[in-house]
Structures are given as structure tokens and as C-alpha cells.
Amino acid sequence: MIYLDYAAATPVRKEVLTAMQPYFTTIYANPSSLHHLGQEARLAVEEARSTIAVQLNCLPAEIIFTSGGTESINLALQGVTKGHIITSSIEHKAVLETCRMLQKKGYSVTYIQPNKQGLINPKDVGNAIRKNTRLISIMYANNEIGTIQPIQRIARIAKKHNILFHTDACQASPHLDLNVSKLDVDLLTLNSSKCYGPKGVGLLYLKKGVKLKPLIHGGAQEAGRRAGTENVPGIVGFSKALELAQKEKRETKRLTALRDWFISEIQRKINNVKLNGHKTKRLPGNINISFKGIDAQQLVQHLSSYGIYVSTGSACTSHEVEKSHVLENINAKEGVRISLGTSTTKRELQEVLTKLTMIVTALRKI
Template sequence: MDYGSASPVDARVLESMLPYFDKDIGNPSSLHSAGRKARRELEAARAKVANLIGAPNPKSVIFTSCATESNNLALRGAAMRYKDKGNHIITSSVEHMSVMNTLKDLQRSGFEATYVPVDKDGLVDAERIKNAITDKTILISIMYANGEVGTVQPIKEIGGIASDKKILFHVDGTAAVGKVPVNVEDEHIDLLTLSSNDMYGPKGVGALYIKQGIRIMPFLLGGGQEFGLRSGSENIPGIIGMGKAAELAQKEMIDDGARLIWMRDRLIENILKLEYTYLTGHRTKRLPSVASFRFSFIEGESIILQLNDMGITASTGSACSSKTLEPSHVLIAMGLRHEEAHGSLLLTLGRYNNDEDVGQVIEAVPKVVTRLRALSPLYPKKG
């Protein structure tokens, strides 16, 4: 129940990768036949990723090592390339830390950032984005969906605003691509971050879509691989795996999504029967795979540790998951008090979950919550 942290590599993906570890080992920059074969496979994978996101030109896809690198390349690359036009960047208050911390670093270099608030469901108001635009705004960066609470943002509406104002629009699609349909052309997306492992591909591979005609500054320099935007020998097995994962996602996403929605809603319906229990994130504008809750009077860390003892892996937005003493910045941005945010539970479903798994969680969570509340001095005892 923690696919949001790490997903298994699909067996079909692994099979596609294996020959490129020990047999087909050519470097795509080489001119010999082994190198030319590696180049063909690299470009085939690029085309599969482009097809998944509706990109008309596969050369718009740049392979990276992960979504964090893609976010850094998008934000730093765009900011430095267009700094002569302005220094203002707009984002939301619930972005991933690879966006938040990159923007903080850019602010130390003289850029300005506006962090647009969200509502109680984690939704960004497109009008607030529009109202934050100044004559110095060069970039808007909004995640497609939040992996912690599942809320899906009004990307097409925000993209339309950015397009009308001729402002670059970056979208962190890590949590969404491969789970819900994403179309860069229809949604006016100029830069899109993708993650391989979040769609059952290998770890250590990501991609950045860059709309044709848009130029950004590279920050990893070397031999000029990936059209000069991301130097370094390409991870051919990983890239082939990401391409296969994208191909499978395009074919199976709708059916997978329907199955996940059924399981997700069964979790939500049953867990919300517990008193002092609340759903986090938007009820309907939500990723198919995410069921997220908060429980009053108890700590999220205790919940996940006890669930782990019962054979269930889960996550929490509180301290132990963020490696700090602070609760989730996402939940705080949604208006929760610190003590409320500390009682969070995140369940993320995936391709290999089944009804039996859901039933096990529905049986386990009430037992854990009841046991912890009985120990809590904050819980109002009855009788």
C-alpha cells in the first residue's frame, strides 16, 4: 500500500531491459553496428514516452536520471535562459521538495517566487495564478497531481492562462503520468517532468519534455548527449525500460485506473466509518491510486509502524517520512494544524494490489487506530 514511495518493475519491462546489461552493450554515440543498434533502441524508447504524453516530436523528450533532476533542469534551465526577460516565478504551496528547494536556491540568486495557496482540498485556483502574474513573470510551475493527497490540479486551465500571457508553463507530472491521461499539446504544457519508476519502470531514470522551439540552459555539461541538454553516457537499459513502461501505460492505463478507483473508493468508504477520521485531498478530483486520511488524537508514525507489524506497508505525511521534525508542508498548506497533520495515513495502490489486499487493510486500520487511541491521553474516553 505504498506504491507512491516505490513501485515494482513490471516483469515485461525487466525482460525488455535484460539484453542491454550484458549482450547488447553498445554506446549510442559509437558508429559501429552495436552503437547504431543502441541508438535505434534509444530513439524507439524516446518515441514511446512522447506518445504517452501526446508530444508530436519525440526529440522533445530528454532522458535524465530521475524526476528530481528533471525538475531541476526545467526550473534552473528556464530561469537562467530567460533571466533577461524577467526574474519572477509562480508556483503553488504544495509542490514536491525538488521544486520547492530549487526555487529557494534560485531566490538566493536574485529570482523572485510567488507561492500561490491552495484550498482545503489541495486545489490551486487558476484565477489566483493569473492574478499573481507580473511583467517580470517568466515561468509558472504547477504539479499535475499531488502524490501525498491525490488532488489533481486544473492544468489545462492554468496552461491556457500561461499560453495567453506567453509565459513558460512547467508541470511536474511525476505522480500523474501513466495513471491518468496527460496531453502536453491539449493542456498547453511547455515543460513536463516524468518518472520511470512511478509507471513501473526502473529506478534511476526520468525524462523532461521540452516543447519544440523552447530553449533552456543545460547545467550538466560534457559530451553533448541528449541534444546537448543532458550530457553523460545514456543509461540504455534504464531508458529502454522506461520506454517499455510508457508503452504499457498507454495501453493499460484506462483499465488499470478503473480497477484502482474501485479499490481506492472501497478503502475510503470503509475507513471513513471510523470516528474522528477525515479524508485529505479532493474527493473526486483525485488520482485513481491515492487514498489519504488523517486521524485525530494519534500519530501517523505509530499507525504505519503497527501496520507494518501486520504485514502492511503504508506512508505518512508526518515527521518520519520527511526526515525532519516538521509535519507535511502539503497538509499545512491545506489549512491543517500541526497536530492534525501529524495524524496522517497515505495508502497508494498499484498494479499488483487486489481485493484481498484492500480487505486486509480495511480490517487492520480500525484495530490499529482503536488501539492507539486507547493509549492516547488526548482521545475523549467514553463513559
């Protein structure tokens, strides 16, 4: 098996699994319980919060644990929005569908178009600002084409106009700087499963002083901002995974070099291919590439038959293939997303290249 779909989900690291284990079988009490075992669980949650706060350079109280990126995004957009929203047309569906839902409720949303490389121009964001603009939400790095956005420049524009700025940083967590002071963001979303942590846990960074309306009602967990018993093993695992990921700068350099080598080899061995997204301003492990005359879904299925697991920019909904809104917005043909990770080796990619060349050649003859 050669797994090249790390942008969709990452395996849980052994160190992370080890850190989580006691909270499944030994310290399994409810962290809101007042007895000793409950307080041990509470301590684990708060230590994890503090560890993550160090990675983000924020206060522990500014972190709200959630069930994942989608919930965090919904909490950010629905929790602070009272007026006009500015976002981009290539955001994750969690942002786009939430904005569409808010539009049905009477909210106004402006969708900024990217250039052909998937970059958002900060000037376009500034030009879209209205008197009643309440929130700007632009993702840190795109989940399909890997393009890294000029978050700091957009944040400065938001701050100048006293507008809240949220960024979906789920794809950024394994490799990019998450220092919220440097990024100058008011809200930031992270997802554990994108940085070699467990699924089902995420967070929303909420800058001190920013008012938030809860999305889930019930108990007083997370300082009254997110009801529901905390996922103690998940939170502990998330903390460990993020801590390890943020320390591994060598891995970022390795994946960047491996990515660039693989792109050049694909372009050398196979003609009529196009790289989607920015050539250099992209995530270290992200490759999104279109092959002229080739159906991307079919290519993914053929690679899968050889035990090579990649994905497309498409999503399947109700058994129907939906075209990638990201690729449509940059005027690109359907593509294959190949995302590299900690286990990816050059030898594996050489094998993939051989199979990929063979499959594309065969499909073009049909």
C-alpha cells in the same frame, strides 16, 4: 506482505524487465560509439524516444532523458528561468527547494496557496503574474494527497501572457492523460519509477522553440541539452512501462472503484477520520487520511509490524521528523498515505481494514 506505497515507488513489471535485459548483458555498448554494437544501443534509445513521443503526442526531439524527476524539474526551473516564477506551496520538494535556491540567487518566486482540498485556483495564478514573470510551475497531481490540478486552465492563462508553463507529472503518468498538446504545456516532467519502470531514469518534455540552458555539462548527448552517457536499459524500460501504463484504462477504473470503496469502509468502521484532498479530483490509487488523536508515524510503524506498508505525509531529514508541508498548507492534521497499485486486491484491503481498526482502537485507549 501488503504493499500500499505505490506513490513512493512501483515494482518493475515483468514485461519491462524483459525488455531491459539485453541492454545489460548483450547490447551493452556506449550509444555514442560508432561501431555496430554502439549503434544498436543508439537505435534502442531512439526507438524508446519515439515510443514515448507517441504517448505524449510530441516530437521525439522534444524529449530529454534524465536521471529522474528531480533532475528534470531542476533542468526545467534552472534551464529556462530568467525572471519571476509562480509555483504553489504544495509542490514536491524538488520544485520548492530549487525555487528557494533560486531566491537566494536573487530570483523572485510567488507561492500560490491551495484551498482546503488542495486545489490551486487558476485565478490566483493569473493574479500573481508580473511583467517579468518567466515561468509558471504547477504539478499535475499531488504526490501526498493526490489532488489533480486544473492544468489546462492554468496553461491557457500562461499562454495568454506569453509565459512558459511547466508541470510535474510524475504522479500522473500511470493513470492521467499525458497528451502535451491537450495539456498545452511547454515543459513536463516524468519519472519512470512511478509507472512500473526502473528507478534512475526520467524525462523532460521541452516544447520545440523553448530555449534551455543545460544543467549538466560535458558531452553532446541529448542534443547538447543533458551531458552524460545515456542509461540505455533504463530508457528502454521507461519507454515500455509508460506505453503499458497509458494503455490500461481498465486499471484506472478498477483502482478508482477500489479507492472509493476503501475510503467509505474506513469511514464506516472507524470514527473521527478525515480524508485529505479532494474527494473526486484525486488520483485513482491515492488515499490520504487523518485519524483524530493518532500519531501517523506510530500508526505506520504498527502497520509495518504486520507486513502492511504505507507511508505518511512526512519526510525524515537528519533523523528528525518533518511535518508535511502539503498537509500544513491545507490545514490538515498529520495523515497516513495509502496508495494502491496493480497488485492491490479487495481481499488485501479487507485485511488492512481489520488491522487498521484494531490498531487505531488500541492507540486511542493509551
